[in-house]
Amino acid sequence: MSLCRADRFLLTSAAVTAGSAAVFGPSLLSLGVPLGAYAVMMADGVFRPASPIFYPTLVRGRTDRPHVALTFDDGPDPEITPAVLDMLAAHKARATFFVIGRYLEKHRTLGERMHREGHELGNHSWQHSYFQNFYPASGHGREIDRCAQLIKSVTQSKSEPWYRPPVGLKSPAMARASHKRNLKVVAWSIHSRDTMIRDPASVARGVVNRIRPGDIVLLHDGHDHEQRHRPLILQALPLLLQGLRERGLSSVTVSELSGETLPVASAPSGARLAADDARS
Ligand SMILES: [Zn+2]
Structure with a gap:
């Protein structure tokens, strides 16, 4: 190998x-x-989550269209995610949810709803352990495979989901596990700071003021501690979506922004199936 x-x-x-x-x-x-x-x-x-030293990492997508990718980590959360999905639907925005496998198992219907409404499900490991970056390659592999299998069963897809490692950390062992599976790994070009800033308007403004076509934005609809939640997104997201609209930008999935698949809205179903087959 x-x-x-x-x-x-x-x-x-x-x-x-x-x-x-x-x-x-x-x-x-x-x-x-x-x-x-x-x-x-x-x-x-x-x-540095965007670093390509250990493994090729997507940080920005194609810039020839007025598209960006909103990405939501650490869900699904039954208290937050349904409202996030409502807001995205109201703005006809599509997003990518980097789900924690053990949460998706508990809230599978939320994952099914994401998929049904045109969003993409990404792999954010099964446990989301802060110690995962110390695991050997086999440990990374177990975390990756268990979440990926569940996502594939929820979306009825054979395509390997994009992977975003917990906390965005990488290691040589993580790279070996990813290489073996030919994983597509993605970080972000804009961190919304929604886990640090307490004012939702500042979070939205900080993103909207910086964002350009091709940007991948890190947001959170969940919390890696199961008893805690991140409700800030419920106030920040409408402001953010409004700001994108004023700038003439629309949010698409990571796969679309990366140029891997045709946009769902304009692609004939046959072409989409062919693209899915080509990637599976
Ligand atoms: Zn996370």
């Missing part, structure tokens, strides 16, 4: 460091300079 990008990165780091020590002799400088540089790149690969 071919090496994933993270393993090629690690091998190159080791080779360059060994080469430096061989050429210049082992010293603080000959070992420290390459090791320091690779440590900085490692940190970028782990902590």
